[in-house]
Amino acid sequence: MIVRIPTLLFFLFAFSLLRGQIIVPPADAIWSAEAVSRLHFDPDCGSMRPVEAIPLKVQQPRAMAASPSPFTDALTAHIRSGNWPAYSPQRYQPIPHDKAMQLFVRTDSIISFDPETYEESITVVQTDLLSGCEDFLVRQLWSYSDADGFSAQAVAIAPVLPGPEESAYAPVWFALPEAKARYNEPTHRRVTQATLLQYALPEQQMQDLSGSLPDFKRNLLQQFQEGQITGYRRDRSRIPASEIEGIFNATDTIFTIDPETYTENFEVVEREFRSEDVTAFLAEQAWYFEPRSGRLQCELLRFAPARPVVDEFGTLRYFEPLFYWQRR
Numbered sequence: 453m454i455v456r457i458p459t460l461l462f463f464l465f466a467f468s469l470l471r472g473q474i475i476v477p478p479a480d481a482i483w484s485a486e487a488v489s490r491l492h493f494d495p496d497c498g499s500m501r502p503v504e505a506i507p508l509k510v511q512q513p514r515a516m517a518a519s520p521s522p523f524t525d526a527l528t529a530h531i532r533s534g535n536w537p538a539y540s541p542q543r544y545q546p547i548p549h550d551k552a553m554q555l556f557v558r559t560d561s562i563i564s565f566d567p568e569t570y571e572e573s574i575t576v577v578q579t580d581l582l583s584g585c586e587d588f589l590v591r592q593l594w595s596y597s598d599a600d601g602f603s604a605q606a607v608a609i610a611p612v613l614p615g616p617e618e619s620a621y622a623p624v625w626f627a628l629p630e631a632k633a634r635y636n637e638p639t640h641r642r643v644t645q646a647t648l649l650q651y652a653l654p655e656q657q658m659q660d661l662s663g664s665l666p667d668f669k670r671n672l673l674q675q676f677q678e679g680q681i682t683g684y685r686r687d688r689s690r691i692p693a694s695e696i697e698g699i700f701n702a703t704d705t706i707f708t709i710d711p712e713t714y715t716e717n718f719e720v721v722e723r724e725f726r727s728e729d730v731t732a733f734l735a736e737q738a739w740y741f742e743p744r745s746g747r748l749q750c751e752l753l754r755f756a757p758a759r760p761v762v763d764e765f766g767t768l769r770y771f772e773p774l775f776y777w778q779r780r
Contacts, residue, residue: 557580699775
């Protein structure tokens with residue numbers, strides 16, 4: 453069969469674009485899910501974002517004019533280059549690069565009035581929204597297998613733009629090249645940006661591809677209780693076997709005041725940590741960007757099943773980890 457070069461290039465482009473739309477789990481995966489997270493890759497101490505970014509490697513072309521957000525600058529520069537295929541978030545239709553870039557341009561008309569001549573003039577002003585982008589939506593493939601444990605792979609990225617009334621939206625997605633193991637280290641000479649991200653991933657942001665999330669969580673906790681999985685604390689110290697049972701069964705003292713008699717009451721409650729209580733996962737990932745090939749990929753270093761902790765008004769305060777799984 454003879455395939456003409458233009459036809460072959462079309463199929464290569466279609467395949468790279470298709471990868472940003474359809475996520476195929478590994479063949480040996482016991483559990484897999486598509487996760488969409490809102491992330492930022494540069495430190496921002498004054499921000500209340502629920503993502504902590506710690507730089508691992510920073511290389512900038514102009515050291516005398518250093519940017520406070522080099523990772524974001526590198527990503528937006530590659531988006532402008534057109535090397536990542538673009539597609540719409542609604543129907544996953546391909547979008548030409550020039551059309552995709554137009555979605556990041558806002559055009560405003562300013563009407564001015566000359567008080568002497570009483571003439572009106574209209575000035576058209578265009579604003580580059582991509583230059584002010586700070587956050588990105590990232591599609592990832594999360595999976596677990598007996599051979600590799602937990603893993604995550606970045607599949608597509610979308611710049612988040614500000615919308616009306618403090619809302620946000622992502623007008624276009626960009627498919628990412630397939631990850632390569634040799635770029636998963638900040639010491640690689642082609643990796644110019646590397647950062648460590650810590651964030652929570654609620655189940656609402658995950659689409660279970662295997663259809664076995666309840667069973668997976670139950671088996672995960674059971675293996676931890678039976679010592680088949682080594683658990684670690686937040687400070688990376690190992691959880692001894694003598695403390696495992698106390699993690700699942702804890703005693704809490706609840707303090708209440710009767711509004712009529714102003715009597716103080718203390719109630720001891722036995723709390724049992726079950727798999728149904730796990731509604732989020734805490735992640736610690738190393739992200740690497742190699743601009744020459746456009747590879748943006750992540751390595752899942754730590755992973756924790758967690759339960760929500762709410763205040764007396766039912767407002768979520770934080771997610772409490774049960775234990776951490778980590779790569780050795």
